[in-house]
Amino acid sequence: EAGVVQSPRYKIIEKKQPVAFWCNPISGHNTLYWYRQNLGQGPELLIRYENEEAVDDSQLPKDRFSAERLKGVDSTLKIQPAELGDSAVYLCASTRGTDTQYFGPGTRLTVL
Amino acid sequence: AQTVTQSQPEMSVQEAETVTLSCTYDTSESDYYLFWYKQPPSRQMILVIRQEAYKQQNATENRFSVNFQKAAKSFSLKISDSQLGDAAMYFCAYAEASNYQLIWGAGTKLIIKP
Numbered sequence: 001e002a003g004v005v006q007s008p009r010y011k012i013i014e015k016k017q018p019v020a021f022w023c024n025p026i027s028g029h030n031t032l033y034w035y036r037q038n039l040g041q042g043p044e045l046l047i048r049y050e051n052e053e054a055v056d057d058s059q060l061p062k063d064r065f066s067a068e069r070l071k072g073v074d075s076t077l078k079i080q081p082a083e084l085g086d087s088a089v090y091l092c093a094s095t096r097g098t099d100t101q102y103f104g105p106g107t108r109l110t111v112l
Numbered sequence: 113a114q115t116v117t118q119s120q121p122e123m124s125v126q127e128a129e130t131v132t133l134s135c136t137y138d139t140s141e142s143d144y145y146l147f148w149y150k151q152p153p154s155r156q157m158i159l160v161i162r163q164e165a166y167k168q169q170n171a172t173e174n175r176f177s178v179n180f181q182k183a184a185k186s187f188s189l190k191i192s193d194s195q196l197g198d199a200a201m202y203f204c205a206y207a208e209a210s211n212y213q214l215i216w217g218a219g220t221k222l223i224i225k226p
Contacts, residue, residue, distance in 0.1 A: 042216030102159070
């Protein structure tokens with residue numbers, strides 16, 4: 001069974017530029033999570049999807065961050081415009097209902 | 113609000129020895145799950161072990177085992193016969209059974225000395 005796929009693995013951009021991250025969850029997993037992980041800290045939940053519905057986006061900075069999960073499978077997280085403080089690892093995880101979360105390899109974003 | 117505390121920012125152990133990583137949590141719920149995840153330099157967050165709060169028996173996975181003390185709200189991870197590949201950040205996490213949202217500790221960096 002293929003794991004959670006994320007791309008790109010690394011991204012370096014100038015501040016004020018837009019950036020997008022893509023996640024393909026494990027087949028059959030209806031719940032998808034986006035996390036942000038700053039250096040030396042645990043992950044911080046940004047948004048949770050149940051199928052195509054965002055059921056918890058309370059921690060998503062909506063002025064610059066947006067996310068979508070069309071058709072309840074793949075998901076894209078976008079930042080526009082990026083700020084220096086957005087430099088972090090962005091993790092995607094998926095699960096089938098209320099079960100263990102499985103994580104992708106993450107995308108390391110560096111904003112210069 | 114639920115919190116998870118890992119009081120050891122860094123631990124080191126000699127290869128082949130045993131090491132225990134500490135984790136405490138705070139909750140008023142009775143039904144929940146606890147996890148240990150491993151994050152090597154590759155950044156992939158890998159599940160090490162999972163414990164359901166309603167189970168009295170401590171979970172084990174090969175060289176990894178937990179000491180789950182529900183009354184004390186303690187959930188430590190024991191790694192036996194430590195191997196170089198065990199070197200990583202280890203995160204303790206808690207999830208309520210109702211919504212399964214993970215609450216994370218700050219992590220413990222485990223160093224394996226050859």
